[in-house]
Amino acid sequence: MKKPLKSFKKMRELMSKHFHEVYEASQDDKQKVAWCTSVGPAELLHSFGFKVYYPENHGAMIGASKKASEYIPYANAIGYSQMICSYLTSDIGAFLKGETPLQKAYNIPSIPKPDVLVYNTNQCRDVYDWFSFYGRKFNVPVIGISSPVNVGEVTENIINDVATQMKSLIPTLEEVSGTKFDIDRLKEVVKLSYECTKLWKECLFFGTHIPSPLTFFDYTVLMAPAVVLRGLPEAIDFYKEANEEIRQEMKKGLTAVPDEKVRLYWEGMPIWGRLRMLAELFYELNTSIVVSTYCNSWIFEDFAYDFDRPFESMAKAYTELFIVRNEEVKEKVIANWIEEFKVDGIIYHEAMTCPNNSNTRYGMPKRLQEKTGKPYLIINGDLNDMRLFSDEQARTSIETFIEQILENK
């Protein structure tokens, strides 16, 4: 495998610092911790000075640690079904068992206790149920935004509705934080998030180069600051430095896989418990996954919608999000990225416990194949519950798919 970039090491240090800061804040009465969904209104929370913790990031860590299947039964036993989000069940299961991957990764004894939990259902309803569990456990407020679903055009009405819901969070956040809301501070944070998004997009678009310097598997790691540190200057500094390093390494011939023969699109969630296995498989097959809906979902260009109206900008950014859009919009978005990243085919991951991130269930793969002429493969699996994934079946399907593409090239 290729030599890792220095940015990966820096990112791990940055994440370590982040988790320690959030944990220490949870131990200090003067500091407040807000839990936020991964595409929730983080900017608003930062404007109040909260340390922000993202349970989905924790869920992904559990998945990558391959311990999800050990934790999920604990959540099942208290009534959370095997069929619902396995981030939720593995995270709650780990909590019930008194374990966290933060222990091994950063020597942090437990997840940080929240003072408030803030969700946005733009991605799914499960986040509400997930946060409600912890709201009851810690006896803290659970507040959030109920986003519209299957959104076509993001109209002014929708923006106003979501922005109004965001504004309605202010009194609770003021009470919990003990800080008066400051719109100028929010404007600053939204601008920081926008800066982060621009740099993250630049980083992702290195994948348009042939051969690609990075793949989906690199981006699932590099994306962490765009998810958990957006709205903070650290994220901007990180991507400035990382992008520069990647540019320099590209000049020296950095490529993600040797002799890139096939370029693919990954649609759907990462299979966290099999990232290494899949990365090695694609590497052996001289195949780069150069673009993914998942990593690209943290490009929020609409933060720049109107810097003087930060709520409306946030509302637009978080409702332009891929996952909350209707099939027509999603298909257009994917078709554009197929063209822009010059891919030879699409792999759809049908995650059994994540219907909202599985775009295989309403005929999209066939429609997109007809529209773009690009072949597709569907892999059945899951984000965290590896009992739902068949290594051998996936391996055979992927190898055949690559053979199919090469034979037809």
Add this chain to the structure above:
Amino acid sequence: MYYLGLDLGSTWCKGVIIDNKKEVIATSLEKTGYSFIETSEKLLDELFKKSSLKRKDITKIVATGYGRKSIEIADIIKTEIMCHAKGAYHYFPEKFILIDIGGQDNKIVHIGENGEILNFKLNRKCAAGTGAFIEESLSRLQVPYEKVKELIEKSDKDITIASFCTVFAQTEIIKLIKENEKVENIIKGIFNSVATRVIEMETLHGTVVLTGGVIAFYPFFKEILEKKANCKVKVPPYPQFSGAIGAALFGLNSEFHKKHQLVL
């Protein structure tokens, strides 16, 4: 010159030798057992015995199937979907939909007029509608597979077993037993269920080719599928050996790998 194909499947391992005219010279079949290496050796012994050929007469050995990477004797390794497609196209050189029903996998492959794979899909991580489902159901009913054809011919009712899951399908079978349903009708229901699982995976039209162990052991399944899917189904000679024949054909035509320098 001779080419040897090994299809090391989840339930059965199949071996074939073809000559340079693409004619099948010998076939051999072994239960997969616990060691792909030992099973491959048995296959080779039988193939050489049947063909009177020796190892030195074989130009290329090509392995496919789940165990393809577990043996060291193969010169080339190919995925089973490619091999099944090539094996079936050898007998039906036209555009068609291939259905291969094996021990644990159902494969549906769209093959273009030049033999290229246009699209393919496998069943989910579930044995419903596969050979394993039939085996488990017959075992529950204590009916040996040799008696199935005779019993099916006596059936006078089209029962449908609707469950997606092999385990739950067994509970449906128990319900039928409890209701004193005739065994021949239950068995027909089992095969109807396999056909239903297949048509749930893909809309069948045009030429449909059926291969794999299920059609080899139960040739009457062709009619059941034709009736359910409302289409004509073709079955090649040696339907269970289609993957092994395809593998041997890849040996004969191994330029593809030289061209792409791939080791799969």
